[in-house]
Amino acid sequence: AAFGAGAGVNAKWQSVLFFPVAVYVVLALGLNIVVGLAGMLDLGYVAFYAVGAYTAAVFTTTFHWNAWAALPFSIGFAMLAGVILGAPTLRLRGDYLAIVTLGFGEIVRIVAQNTNALGETRGISGIPHPSSVAGQHFQFDSLPYYYLTVVAIAFGILVVVRLNRSRVGRAWAAIREDEDAAELMGVPTFGMKLWAFAMGASAGGLAGWIYASKVGFINPDGFPFFLSVIILSAVVMGGMGSIPGVIAGAFAIAFLPEYLRNVSAGPTIARFLNHLTGGHVTDIAEYRVLLFGLALVVVMIFRPQGLLPSSQRAAELTDAEPEPAAVPEQLDESPPAAGEATDLAGASAAAEVVLELENVTMEFGGVVAMSEVSVSIRRGQIFAIIGPNGAGKTTLFNCVTGVFHPGDGDIRLNGTSIIGRKPHQITEAGAARTFQNIRLFPNMTALQNVMVGADARHGTSVPGALLGLPRHRREERTGREEAMRLLQFVGISARAGDFARNLPYGDQRRLEIARAIATGPSVLLLDEPAAGMNPSEKRALVTLIRKIRDSGLTVVLIEHDMGLVMGLCDRVAVLDFGKKIAEGLPNEIQNDSRVIEAYLGAPTGAA
Incomplete structure (x- = not known):
């Protein structure tokens, strides 16, 4: 409907069919940034x-x-519309975000229908063609539009490729995989999603300028909701995140209906249609939309990853089981590069308080999860927080990392209060964590997972990625080298190119630790790192944690394995029903009557 009817495949390619195909490709490339990448x-x-x-x-x-002269304004105003839509709504996710965007599309169309300056339902006619360029006259020939759309598509591909192969692309992939984990690894998720909306909208603005200039007339009926669905279908059918796939999907979406319009049924098919419909239909072209819809359904059933999927999209839809546990590599003796900045300056630095909680209270709807908890953790310590399930241990980690905001009390990191900061800001300030249930980016490689963490220290610049600035390329190389060193440090460098979802459980734990270290923290928070590990994996984990401490990092861990805690940690705090009931050296905790009654159950410390 947006391109007019009556176009046939036998007409001149560049003047009839290529134009709608090309505009669909530009639109699909833009929507692919939002849907496929982010x-x-x-x-x-x-x-x-x-x-x-x-x-x-x-x-x-x-x-x-x-x-x-109007071209940059078409692109700029479309980007502005993307920001206006995204700024108040991008904290929504999934179906809620989809509903809001659907409403926005309808609002724009209704505004156009009821605004006199926009022609209301009459639309705007007499839109002039672009002036001639290099002897190419747009007014009298469709061939210049052929060149114009080719340039637009090539530029769009360049933009998408540069972004996808940069820190920006990794940030979008991390958001797509696990937005909360991405935020806690230092990705400014809201800002990156807003950039995705703006970049995707710019392609829509470019396509709109091309369409208006070529056709010379627009009205609100040319921009129905159905067109959004069609472009989304092109992205999904072709393969989300895949440039060749998106182009193939856009071609199929634009080409097939026109092709079917001009297809005549043979005698056998005509007789079948005549019999099936009681003589009402004898021409296959009358059912072209239905046939096109059936073709889409067939593709979705037999190629759910799309016609030409990206490697990550293909991995998402592949049922691959993690490999069985493997013996880790020999751990690298050298400290991780990301921790070099936190090496101890001398013996006096060991006494410095790096993380301090003062009377922290956290409530959920009147239920007290933490009550006036105070803890001081000194640089270079391995500090354990133990207690029964529901004691408030993970809540404490969530308060430190900004997932929850305490109702009372203060949390200071390196002497500075971090209350009220966003999780990615706290990560940048020097607190990184792992999770009780492993939260890697499963369809990214081990190397890419760690590079997401390293990107937190370099920042994520969309203009820098687009322009390919020397600084951006240099930081990209540095981040890759640091990530490889960290993979070697934790003993899984041989698996750098494997998808995280295919790693053995123990390797996934080590990868999660490497990713957290890559953010360059002064405090590393490990939430039940030994959970689910066999004895050999636990021994390797203990060795790794000690090496992390020796590199200058402070380690705080939540753990239920009391043998590991008592043999590894310098100091232990015990929580019960949200309150700290004890703190001291491991042997003191083992013999504390309150701890024995609440948690240990026996003076031996057996768990």
Whole structure:
């Protein structure tokens, strides 16, 4: 509907069929940034297409600008629309975000229908063609639009490739895999999602400018919700995140309906249709939309990853079981590069308090999860927090890392209060964590997982990635080298290219630790790191934690394995029902009557 009807495959390619195909490709490349790379469902993408088209129409017909002068404004206003939509809504996820974007698309169309300056339902006609370039006259020939759309597609591919192969692409992939874990690894998730919306919207604005300039007339009916669904179908059918796949999907979406429009059924099929419908249908073209829909369904059933999927998308839909536990490599004796900045300056530094909780209280709807908990952890310690299930241990970690904001008390990291900061800001300040249930980015490689952590120290610049600045390339190389050193440090460098989901359980734990260290913390928080490990894996873990401490990091761990805690830790705090009931040296904790009654159950410390 957006490109007019009656186009046939026998007409001149560049003047009839190539144009809608090319515009669909530009739109699909933009939506692929939002849906395929960043993992957000946008059902109102047609709004940005409309903004670009109406901007071109108003600037050229009302203000009498040259179409080329209107081009940056079509792109810029579409990006602005993306920011306006994203700023208040991107904290929503999944279906809720999809519903909001759908509403935005309808709002833009309704505004156009009821605004006199935009032609209301009449639309805007007489939109001039771009002025000639290098002897190519857009007004009298469709061939210049062929070149124009080829340039637009090539530019779009360049943008997507540069972003996807940079820290920006890794950040988007991490958000798509596990947004909460990405935020806790230092990814500014809200800002990166806003960039995705803005970049995707810019492609919509560009496509709108091309469409308005070529057709010369626009009205609200040219930007229906159905068009958003069509472009989304192109991205999904082709393969989310895959440039060749998205192009193939857009081609199929634009080409097949027109092809089926001109296909005539043979005698056998005609007789079958005549019999099936009681003589009402004898031409297959009458059912072209139904046949096209059936073709989409068939693709989704037999190729759910898309026609030409990316490697990550293919991995997401492959049922691969993790390999059995393996003996870890010999641990690298050298400290991790990310911890070099936190090496001890001397014996006096060991007494410095690096993490301090003062009377921290956390409530959930009147239920007290932590009550006036105070803990001081000194640099270079291995500090354990133990207690029965539900004692508030993980809640404490969540308060430290910004997942929860305590109702009372203060938390200081390296002497500075971190209350009220966002998780990625606390990670940048020097607190990194692992999770009770492993939360890797499963469809990213081990190396990519660690590089996401390393990116927290370098920052994530979209302009730098787009321009390929020397500093950006240098930091990219440095991050890769640091990530490889950390994989070697934890003993899994041979698995650098494997998807995280395919690693043995013990290797996944080590990878999660390496990713956290990559953020460059002064305090490393390990939430039940030995859970689910066999004895040999636990011994390797103890060795690794000691080496981490020796590199200058402070380690705080939650653990139920009392043999590991008492043999590894310098100091232990005990929580019970949200309150700290004891703190001291391991042997003191083992013989504390309150701890024995609440948790240990026997003076021997057996768990």
